[in-house]
Amino acid sequence: MLSRHSVFFFRIVVPEVIRPLSSRRELRRSLQARCRKAASICVRELLLQVQGLFTEAFQGRQPSLGLLRGA
Secondary structure (H helix, E strand, O other): OEOOOOOEEEEEEOOOOOHHHHOOOEEEEEOOOOOHHHHHHHHHHHHHHHHHHHHHHHOOOOOOOOOOOOO
């Protein structure tokens, strides 16, 4: 996703099962990149982290929500 300031953002919808843990419908983080190639590298790393959090939550474990809070 590209912001109006030409900075790429990562955006993913939080599954309904996990929403009570984060109280957010979607996650949105700046990739701090204006170049599409650099953004695609950052988004892959971030996607792996988010998928790990979702997997933990689906398995019934309490995920570390630092990523959701923007840490």
